[in-house]
Amino acid sequence: MTRKGEQTRTRILDTAARLFHRKGFAATTVNEILEASGTSKGNLYFHFAGKGAIGLAVLQREKVLLMHFLDDVLSRGTPAEGLSRFFTEALEKNRQHAFIGGCIFGNTALEASDTSPAYTDFVAGVFDAWISRIAHQIERAQQAGQLRDDLPPRELAEMVVATVEGGIMQARLLKSEAPLQHTLDTLRKILALHH
Template identity: 35%
Template sequence: MDTPARLTARGVATRERILLAAARLMYVRGVGATLLDDVLATSGTSKSQLYRHFPDRQALIEGVVDLQCAQILARERLDLARVRSFAGLQRWATALVENNALQNGAYGCVLGSMTSELAGQSERARLTIKATFDEWVDLIERALGRLRDNDELRPDADTPNIAIGLMAALQGGYVLARTAHTITPMRTALDLALGHVHQHLRSTTT
């Protein structure tokens, strides 16, 4: 995420405080239901401070999209880099389910939520979210590649499509969990997707 040039340390802190407050509100309430006055109250900043860093609401929304995408990719790069076995892939999926369970599945994936609200309104936001999803899928595919390199996954496994299937199960699970306010559908969707991966292991006794 780019920071405006020549900001003082205090200015950088103010900008980050505004972004974090806006990101939290937009995640819980939705982008459309989050008012600038809400952001001001939550961040403890003035209108002049907000408009100095974000000239309009659209600029603030785009800043939030950049922040959320960067945070998700930082987490997934770290977590998926650890996946070198099918058991590791299961641990990765379980961690996502358990993290969502902290909210009883109420809010879902921030990327999915932003996509539903912004894809038809902001081309810049859509492209940023698309690039994030593309890299996330690529990270999953690389993890599957390590399973193949370690002779756990069969050489003929279609890792690009399996990675897309895992992402589709994950995002669909988020949506169903958000609707039901329980992570059970998310766990079920990922278990089924992992079952498909299991079918492509060299030995199905794992």
């Protein structure tokens, strides 16, 4: 792809990601993406077969970002410090969005799960990868004596991810960081996380 083609593709994806985040996938039209990104119809359809392909490309890009984020926050310091940083930075990321948009994977999980199998499979894979990384981190923290070890890592990790998603939902609804902050604080206490 030419440099200009690459830039056009990126601009379309940036715009689409913003619209999907704010309005949801179903309520966003290709025309809105065209207008908001300043792209011609010909250019858009050169890069993408349609809204479905744009949506999947947005999800793929967000998955890469999430995995980089997890690698970055979890890997520094002790296992417990990594987990603690994950909670802190997850709140910070949501604060940066001013609690608009929420989590694109959670949104897609709810919006598309009964109607779009391709999205469902992809997003299920994202959650599975996310839960696996948290479970691995919890296991390391347990081995280091930095986290309660009376429950299996995978079980705790599933609960952590479900609780974070529920907290993001509440924060988005109330346009306030309080629900997510409370929920993350409670998670720290309940995991007996110390470092």
